[in-house]
Amino acid sequence: MEVFDYEDIQLIPNKCIIKSRSDADTSIKFGPKTFKIPVVPANMETVINDDLAIWLAENGYFYIMHRFQPEKREGFIEMMHAKGLFASISVGIKDDEYKFIDELVAHNHKPEYITIDVAHGHSDFVIKMIHYIKEKLPDSFLIAGNLGTPEAVREIENAGADATKIGIGPGKACITKLKTGFGTGGWQLAALRLCSKAARKPMIADGGIRFNGDIAKSVRFGASMVMIGSLLAGHEESPGSVISIDGKKYKQYWGSASEKQKGAYRNVEGRQMLVPYRGKISDTLFEMQQDLQSSISYAGGKELKDIRTVDYVIVKNSILNGD
Numbered sequence: 001m002e003v004f005d006y007e008d009i010q011l012i013p014n015k016c017i018i019k020s021r022s023d024a025d026t027s028i029k030f031g032p033k034t035f036k037i038p039v040v041p042a043n044m045e046t047v048i049n050d051d052l053a054i055w056l057a058e059n060g061y062f063y064i065m066h067r068f069q070p071e072k073r074e075g076f077i078e079m080m081h082a083k084g085l086f087a088s089i090s091v092g093i094k095d096d097e098y099k100f101i102d103e104l105v106a107h108n109h110k111p112e113y114i115t116i117d118v119a120h121g122h123s124d125f126v127i128k129m130i131h132y133i134k135e136k137l138p139d140s141f142l143i144a145g146n147l148g149t150p151e152a153v154r155e156i157e158n159a160g161a162d163a164t165k166i167g168i169g170p171g172k173a174c175i176t177k178l179k180t181g182f183g184t185g186g187w188q189l190a191a192l193r194l195c196s197k198a199a200r201k202p203m204i205a206d207g208g209i210r211f212n213g214d215i216a217k218s219v220r221f222g223a224s225m226v227m228i229g230s231l232l233a234g235h236e237e238s239p240g241s242v243i244s245i246d247g248k249k250y251k252q253y254w255g256s257a258s259e260k261q262k263g264a265y266r267n268v269e270g271r272q273m274l275v276p277y278r279g280k281i282s283d284t285l286f287e288m289q290q291d292l293q294s295s296i297s298y299a300g301g302k303e304l305k306d307i308r309t310v311d312y313v314i315v316k317n318s319i320l321n322g323d
Ligand SMILES: NC(=O)C1=CN([C@@H]2O[C@H](COP(=O)(O)OP(=O)(O)OC[C@H]3O[C@@H](n4cnc5c(N)ncnc54)[C@H](OP(=O)(O)O)[C@@H]3O)[C@@H](O)[C@H]2O)C=CC1
Pocket: 092, 093, 094, 117, 118, 119, 120, 146, 167, 168, 169, 170, 171, 174, 176, 207, 255, 256, 257, 267, 269
């Protein structure tokens, strides 16, 4: 088995066939809608909130609202629909979540996208929730995760999920690999490649994105969408206020399984940290789009799918060589 991560891979260019990078099409159809770029901010409390979800949906970007204020989720769906926008929410797998799904059905608040968001998605309890949601809300596009093996992808797809989310432990705020010894941390890109051999439905690569070029690498190894936490948590529009230390600006970022998120030191697999303040999120997303357009041109193509077939080399820890 080839084992590598984002920093170990370089994609090999093909002859360019477009006159300008602006001719490259970065759009992606994911579920019922098409988005400008294959990027989704992580469904974490320090990355997404109502205002940002509205802005993203209005501006052609995908989003997934987090599940950490469960009582607000139905109102959120109603509010997004009242604005003519799509609703995309997260659920867990505990007993109360079944009641929540029943309430959505009873009140006809049907989100366009639902994500089952648990640490270890290859589980009979996730499969039970997939069956329940597919029975009660068959028109919602159902994403399930997180997974890290081809067996898991096969089983979760067969259970009825419309897409899977791949990545156990590669996140910046993650301590799963340290606390449990398990995961795809350190070989996330190779794990994505393995999962793509089994996948018959779209995959979201989740965690470990440190540079914009990692988005193109994720697409090369099978991702339809790339979930990003730390790199998108430091913006003006990100939840929380700006913190200044020694003249430098930061924002808070914490793991969804951190003590801070859970309010108790129980099954903690995440930590909290500061990430550098990065200004407006629109500028970062636009730069990601421009860099992806450039990636498509280096791939010798015109659209995102053309990145999928490029050759690559494994050059261990190559990313900062030459800088
Ligand atoms: N992508 C990643 O690598 C990781 C992401 N996270 C994120 O942290 C948040 C909290 O996750 P999670 O703890 O799953 O949420 P929950 O607290 O909702 O736990 C999910 C359910 O599964 C049960 N469970 C059994 N085994 C496991 C296991 N190994 N890991 C997790 N749950 C298990 C839990 O019971 P009980 O609590 O009693 O065990 C609980 O009932 C989520 O947003 C998740 O995405 C967390 C860790 C890793």
